[in-house]
Each structure stands twice: as structure tokens, then as C-alpha cells.
Amino acid sequence: DGGITQSPKYLFRKEGQNVTLSCEQNLNHDAMYWYRQDPGQGLRLIYYSQIVNDFQKGDIAEGYSVSREKKESFPLTVTSAQKNPTAFYLCASSIRVLNTEAFFGQGTRLTVV
């Protein structure tokens, strides 16, 4: 079945450690996105990538980094520079055609203690 897989579903890390969230898609989509979801703040765009080896900062990129070495994969690293990393993270993908929706993974809940 085609879809987007985020792993792990729950992730715990100690403060000051970098952590990488995985996102893989087998939908052959060109574009991929990372969003952060906090209560009362909706989905905020962290980074997005329209093609392999290219990505752009979203609205809240500080403290995060990404790579897009393969079409299927768009990992997100939460660095120690991110001041409030505890959140729910959603990965999405889409084809680069305007009338199509973004498809989402099931999310990763990151808790930093």
C-alpha cells in the first residue's frame, strides 16, 4: 500500500541531545513537508522540499535541519538549539500540481525531558 511512514510514533530524548525523525513515502511525490503541531497553534511549517537536493525554510525553521538526498525520504533533525522541542510532528507529501492535497503520515510525538 502506498503511503507516508513516520517513525517512531513516540520518541523521548534528554535535553541537549539532537534527535532525528524519519519520514518515508512511496507515493512518488516530489514535494515533502514537515509541520509542528502545538495546542492552539495549528500546524506550523518547519521545512519543505519541492525536489531532491533542495529544500526551503518554513515559518519556524530555527533549531531544525533537514536533508533530501532521496525522493522518498525527508528526515528532520531537532537540534539542541530548538528551545521548545516537545511537540507533535507531522510529515506530509504531495505532487507539485495545484489541485492536489497533501497526504500526511501518522505523526511523531517528541518529548524532551
Next chain:
Amino acid sequence: AQTVTQSQPEMSVQEAETVTLSCTYDTSENNYYLFWYKQPPSRQMILVIRQEAYKQQNATENRFSVNFQKAAKSFSLKISDSQLGDTAMYFCAFCTSGTYKYIFGTGTRLKVLA
């Protein structure tokens, strides 16, 4: 700046009744699409309905319909015959042809009461 505003953080509706969720947006682009997504307690995002900005006709999908007012940059969602399974967070979003990025609002938490 491109923004989406959902002014109703929480709403409730009786089962079988009709409810309307509000959304306004701001963009200088002329070519864009609008979307409503549902996020149930499982937190999986599900597309509810989409609207093409250049079409005046409002989109409908079974019990879900939109009221699209382009000049006012308004895009409300109407849910008819509400069901318990409609209980979820609802997010309004748009995507423009310039950047192909999806901008979301803060969401409306809808509770359908038995």
C-alpha cells in the same frame, strides 16, 4: 504574508444538526486551492473537501459543503446531519501555485453531542 485564520477554537453541535466552521485567509496570489482537513483523536489528517479559487461554484462532498467568498477571502465549512464520528479538529488550509506549500490555520475543535 500568507495566513489562515480560524476564529472559533471550539464548537459543539447536537447529533443530526448542522454546524458551520469559519475560515478566512490572506494571500496576494490569484491562483490557489483551499482545503478543509479533519484530524480525529487518532491524529491522522484526512482531507474533507477542496475548492478551486477560480471556480465560483461551491464544492460539496456528501454532508460537507463550503461557502467560498473570494472577494471576502472567506472559506467556511458546513457539516449537515452531524454524526458522532465528525468529532475532530478541523483545519482550513490553502496552497498557492507560487510556492506549492500548504498553509494551515489554528484549527477548530468540533464536538458532536449525542
